Ligand SMILES: Cc1cc2nc3c(=O)[nH]c(=O)nc-3n(C[C@H](O)[C@H](O)[C@H](O)COP(=O)(O)OP(=O)(O)OC[C@H]3O[C@@H](n4cnc5c(N)ncnc54)[C@H](O)[C@@H]3O)c2cc1C
């Protein structure tokens with residue numbers, strides 16, 4: 439069990455929770471979280487928002503029973519954290535764009551920090567799309583060379599993929615598909631990595647609930663993902 443250090447509301451339906459946990463979590467990985475005993479039966483997958491050796495943070499949106507229960511937890515309470523699981527974003531270098539929509543912005547904060555730490559010459563432009571009120575602009579601005587925030591429109595309209603060596607994205611599947619198509623049109627489809635958020639049950643590669651069809655057969659998002667090459671996922675009709 440991990441002790442909760444803070445759990446604060448950061449916008450209308452988003453919370454940021456930090457828990458004490460020794461870890462070696464990488465950007466783009468996720469934990470299975472459980473803040474209750476018996477019900478709901480399944481733990482909930484949430485991406486690592488930020489991490490140091492002694493603590494992990496999660497940015498979560500309240501959408502149902504599990505995430506509603508997370509909001510009740512206070513500093514000093516305990517939560518079960520199982521992870522980190524899955525592949526993280528690759529440590530790419532050069533001119534990098536991070537594109538996030540909705541809860542998909544969560545893994546991009548640590549990703550930006552990781553890329554800059556790995557190679558200080560790497561530039562990281564962050565594009566965030568919100569359907570409602572934007573949040574954490576200062577936090578994302580602090581880890582970006584350039585921050586673009588789109589409210590109520592299409593964040594995919596704001597980016598020119600061919601200007602970048604790599605594009606890493608996480609968000610609604612439709613947003614990532616549109617971005618893939620734009621990359622394809624500009625001849626840079628192989629520069630795109632996507633982080634999938636398929637529904638999960640076990641989170642450890644056993645149940646196959648999270649299977650995703652790719653060019654090279656079905657992949658388990660919790661095990662071979664969540665980060666996959668965009669062309670693997672969206673390059674098939
Ligand atoms: C790898 C991975 C990383 C994730 N990272 C984050 C994160 O950092 N922050 C965050 O807020 N959420 C994240 N999610 C989504 C999160 O797991 C779900 O929102 C959560 O499990 C919902 O639990 P609940 O009990 O509150 O809602 P439920 O009662 O289970 O569902 C309520 C509603 O949410 C929808 N929903 C449930 N799971 C998903 C899902 N995986 N994708 C899309 N819609 C879903 C349901 O269809 C339903 O409409 C991630 C999911 C995956 C697979």
Ligand code: FES
Nearest residue numbers: 639641645646660
């Ligand atoms: S959630 Fe069970 S195999 Fe991925």
